[in-house]
Amino acid sequence: MQKTYPSKIGIEILIMAGLPLVVVLFISLFQGFNWVGISVVVFISLLMLYLFRFTKYTIEGNNLIISSGFLYNKKINIGSIQKIKGTNNPLSAPAVSLDRLEIVFDKNERVLISPKQKNEFVAHIQSLNPTVDVDLKK
DSSP states (O other), X not given: XXXXXXXXXXXXXXXXHHHHHHHHHHHHHHSSOOHHHHHHHHHHHHHHHHHHHTEEEEEETXXXXXXXXXXXXXXXXXXXXXXXXXXXXXXXXXXSSSSEEEEEETTTEEEEEOBSSHHHHHHHHHHHOTTOEEEOOO
């Protein structure tokens, strides 16, 4: 059985990533129509849209597959997950929202994710590994 959970898209990430692009675009358009600046903004905007669309978390068998486009791909055995904790940690991660889950697995490895259906995702993980310690309070 396979189930895919898309990443939640947070307005805070859109603002943090988009504001500098808007500023560069504005400067490029109104300070001499700079094609290089416009091209860079378009390229980065398309890359962001791609990552927003293709950041997802797939439960396939007893594995959690975390992917963010072509930039990040990790497979975690669900049996090795020890803890799932709610967090707003802003560290770089395969998550496009600050409403995140920190997953602790193996020997204290950690990854931050932001599934749109957080409670359903956690329940699915717990159904496969009932020993997971869950703390969704932030």
